[in-house]
Structure formats: structure tokens, C-alpha cells
Amino acid sequence: AAGVIQSPRHLIKEKRETATLKCYPIPRHDTVYWYQQGPGQDPQFLISFYEKMQSDKGSIPDRFSAQQFSDYHSELNMSSLELGDSALYFCASSSDSDTQYFGPGTRLTVL
Amino acid sequence: QKEVEQDPGPLSVPEGAIVSLNCTYSNSAFQYFMWYRQYSRKGPELLMYTYSSGNKEDGRFTAQVDKSSKYISLFIRDSQPSDSATYLCAMTSSNTGKLIFGQGTTLQVKP
Numbered sequence: 024a025a026g027v028i029q030s031p032r033h034l035i036k037e038k039r040e041t042a043t044l045k046c047y048p049i050p051r052h053d054t055v056y057w058y059q060q061g062p063g064q065d066p067q068f069l070i071s072f073y074e075k076m077q078s079d080k081g082s083i084p085d086r087f088s089a090q091q092f093s094d095y096h097s098e099l100n101m102s103s104l105e106l107g108d109s110a111l112y113f114c115a116s117s118s119d120s121d122t123q124y125f126g127p128g129t130r131l132t133v134l
Numbered sequence: 135q136k137e138v139e140q141d142p143g144p145l146s147v148p149e150g151a152i153v154s155l156n157c158t159y160s161n162s163a164f165q166y167f168m169w170y171r172q173y174s175r176k177g178p179e180l181l182m183y184t185y186s187s188g189n190k191e192d193g194r195f196t197a198q199v200d201k202s203s204k205y206i207s208l209f210i211r212d213s214q215p216s217d218s219a220t221y222l223c224a225m226t227s228s229n230t231g232k233l234i235f236g237q238g239t240t241l242q243v244k245p
Contacts, residue, residue, distance in 0.1 A: 078230070119229065
């Protein structure tokens, strides 16, 4: 069965640089979620989109923005990167009749 | 205090043992309850998904939800070394809402 696809899988950036993470949901899933997981921490909700509109917002810094496109894929844009942004970033997708399935994650390292 | 509490362990058991993992929560609005398994540096993998109170069984795994006590459990029968991972409970108030995770319990099953 098709799963959530995330790219890139690994990303290394310098402080103050920008990064763009991409997420391709499971086919026919119309809702996308972004989570951040720090070392030894549980995933923390950042933001979600339903039918290309923002549906909920969590503890996402103002330096981050995201959107969902007409093909339902989503991108998380991160600017002015800080050392503390180093984490695993997960995308999950769901539909009305199904719960959230997670992608493999993008490991972001900020140097 | 976190909305969802989970003993982080680590929990070490011999192969073949029955494992019991638990979470408590404070938000009575939670209606959907999940258990995810996460191997090191991988995405959370959905194990069990339960709506409201009751039991659900899938192979060696049984999930229980007691909404009156705000307590959920995951039982693993005949545990295997391949079950060694971090187990995260998660819950939400709506099927398409953000997930609130417990801290995760690290399980090691020794051969």
C-alpha cells in the first residue's frame, strides 16, 4: 500500500539559512499534518491542512510557514534557521474515514 | 502537567512475556486513541486505532480504552525481540484533529 512520502530524508543547513520540506500524502487523503520531534521527545504538532486550507495551528514559530497545494502535497518552509530547529520533522496524512499515517520523516541538522 | 502521561521506561522483558503499556490523560474530549510503534530514527507506525471505550484485538496486540478512568492500555502477547521499539500512545478529540502524544515507552525484548 502507498505510504506518505517525505523529501528530503536528510538535510543539513547553516544557521540563518532557509529549508523547504516536502510531503506527499497517501492517495485520497485530504488532510496533512506536520509534527516536530526533538531528540528523546514525543512528536509535537506544528500545523495541519484540510482541502488546501489551514485547519489547525500548534506551536509553530513565526519563521515557519506551510501550505498545501492542489495535488494535496504540502511544503513546510523554514527561514532564519536556528540550532534549536534541529529535529525530525514528520508529515502525516488522513481522511475522514481513516486516521493519521506518518511518513519516514526528514532529519534536519542546523550547524 | 502534560495532557497525556506515559511512563517512559525503559521496560525490559524476556522473549515470550506479556507486555502492558499504559497512558493516562486529562482531557475528557479525547475520543480517538491510537498506539504507534517507532523504531530509532524512523516514522511512527500505526499499530492500533480505537474509537471511544472498549477493547480491540489485532493478532498479538490488544488495545483497551477506559474513558471513565481516562486510561488506555496496549497489551503485547508472546513478545518478540522485533517488538523492541518505542511505543507512543496518541489521542485526539476528532478524527481529523491534531494528535497529542505521550512521552513514549521504550521496550526491549531480550531473546
